[in-house]
Amino acid sequence: MRWLLSTGRAPPAAFHAALTSVPASERDGWLDRVFELGELPDDGPELPSGCVPYLPSSVDTLLRMVELAEVQSGDVFVDVGSGLGRATALTHLLTGAGAIGLEIQSALVRGSRDLASRLNAPRVAVIEGDAVRLTRYIMIGSVYFFYCPFGGERLDRVLDDLEAIARTRRIRVCSVSLPLPSRSWLTPVSWSNDLTVYRSLCDGWNRSLRRRARACS
Numbered sequence: 001m002r003w004l005l006s007t008g009r010a011p012p013a014a015f016h017a018a019l020t021s022v023p024a025s026e027r028d029g030w031l032d033r034v035f036e037l038g039e040l041p042d043d044g045p046e047l048p049s050g051c052v053p054y055l056p057s058s059v060d061t062l063l064r065m066v067e068l069a070e071v072q073s074g075d076v077f078v079d080v081g082s083g084l085g086r087a088t089a090l091t092h093l094l095t096g097a098g099a100i101g102l103e104i105q106s107a108l109v110r111g112s113r114d115l116a117s118r119l120n121a122p123r124v125a126v127i128e129g130d131a132v133r134l135t136r137y138i139m140i141g142s143v144y145f146f147y148c149p150f151g152g153e154r155l156d157r158v159l160d161d162l163e164a165i166a167r168t169r170r171i172r173v174c175s176v177s178l179p180l181p182s183r184s185w186l187t188p189v190s191w192s193n194d195l196t197v198y199r200s201l202c203d204g205w206n207r208s209l210r211r212r213a214r215a216c217s
């Protein structure tokens, strides 16, 4: 699989089939071998107090996220607090979507760039810096992913910035193990275990989405 990926011979459907042919309990280990990721790195001094250290999302969570958020090749997936780039790389390989990580720890940023280069994946990128300040500039995103990088005022600020983006077009917001504070422009549309997928609301179709959300609950 490493060879197929590095030579551009693993289109999304083939990669998805290969990953899901591995027993569910072995998929994380399989992916780490394909990505050549070893032990979890120690967190660095750049991690602000109150922010969450690096812990990768599970393959199971990311497969559910791709399905429930209906991520397609035309999407741009943005991982807010992207760690080693495992979620951005996997989402890109499963769907063909462009993928951008935002990460504050420089060692993790270097690791993400090495991973994208090993995979020969030019549509997977990472931006180094504080996602609380950076997210508002990533207006190209269509699916924003949070595996609890931070909460409280930081999360409030990022959601306010996403609202400005959502006014220009529909976006999806996916959250793992992190209930998002309520926002009038954002409604949960599907959930599974620790994952919730939200869609932004625009005039004219918010009522039908709210009905669908109520029907799911």
Ligand SMILES: C[S@@+](CC[C@H](N)C(=O)[O-])C[C@H]1O[C@@H](n2cnc3c(N)ncnc32)[C@H](O)[C@@H]1O
Binding pocket: 047, 048, 051, 052, 053, 054, 055, 056, 057, 079, 080, 081, 082, 083, 084, 086, 087, 102, 103, 104, 105, 108, 129, 130, 131, 132, 146, 147, 148, 149, 150
């Ligand atoms: C729980 S990990 C999630 C990693 C990745 N999203 C995944 O799902 O595999 C949280 C990540 O957010 C990063 N992080 C925390 N606060 C941040 C901030 N203010 N700006 C950018 N990254 C941040 C941490 O360094 C860590 O890599």
